Amino acid sequence: MRDIDYSNYFWQDEAIRLRAIKPEDWENHYINRFDTPARRLLECAVELPPTITEAKSFAESFSDFSANRLMFTIENLNGENVGGINLNSIDERNGTFSIGIQIDRDHRGNGYGTRAVNILLKYAFFERRLNKFNDSVLEGNEASVAMMKKVGCVQEGVRRQVFYTNGRYFNTILFGLTKDEYVEHLSKIN
Structure with a gap:
């Protein structure tokens, strides 16, 4: 295969x-x-213990963007896999969506997650005509809270004691971002 020129590529x-x-x-x-x-x-x-069968099925089932959840692999520019991100809960009628992300342990703290979320926000807002990003973060996930704020999200509320894990109930912190708020946020950082 010929070398690919990524200099004008939207997805990076x-x-x-x-x-x-x-x-x-x-x-x-x-x-x-x-x-x-x-x-x-x-x-x-x-989660239950992982299996190779489940992992292979997962990768196979999301490899062609045919599902309602658009799954991506995040690579650094050296081609190293550093995590995954997805666009999900897409509601075309109401213009809403969410994003899920995990950065591999060895690559956290490098800003890869924030960068990947910004790429998906630009795609959702400026290419898909979606209008509102809704997400929630489990109480105690300080890295995700910081990332939500860094991309311009507004904390909209707290859902109290909705998840039970590790012997107790946890709150979720609700975040939101409209297209107009994102455009304003971009104008401030550029």
């Missing part, structure tokens, strides 16, 4: 690139399932 910025999941990405999905603290923050529960 100065540090990361989003690409379709490939069936061979199953191994990263499998390994990430062993990071119980991170998975608990993402899924609000302790």
Whole structure:
């Protein structure tokens, strides 16, 4: 295959690139399932032990963007898989959506998550004509709270004691961002 010129490619910025999941990405999905603290923050529960069969099925089922959840692999510009992100809960009628993300343990703290979320926000707002990003963060997930604020989200509320894990009930912090708020946020940081 010829070399690809990414210089004008929508799905990347100065540090990361989003690409379709490939069936061979199953191994990263499998390994990430062993990071119980991170998975608990993402899924609000302790998952059953991972299996290679499930990991392969996951990668295969999301490799062609045919599902309602648009799954991407996040790579740094060296081509190293650093995590995954998805656009989900898309409601075309009301213009709402959500985003799920996990950055691999060895790559956290480099801004990859914030960069990936910004790419998906631009896609959702400026290409899909969606109008409102809604998301929630499990109480105690300070990294995700910081990221939500960094991309311009507004804390809209708290749902009290809605998830039970690790022997207690946890709140979720509700965040939202409209297209107009995002445009204003971009004008302030650019």
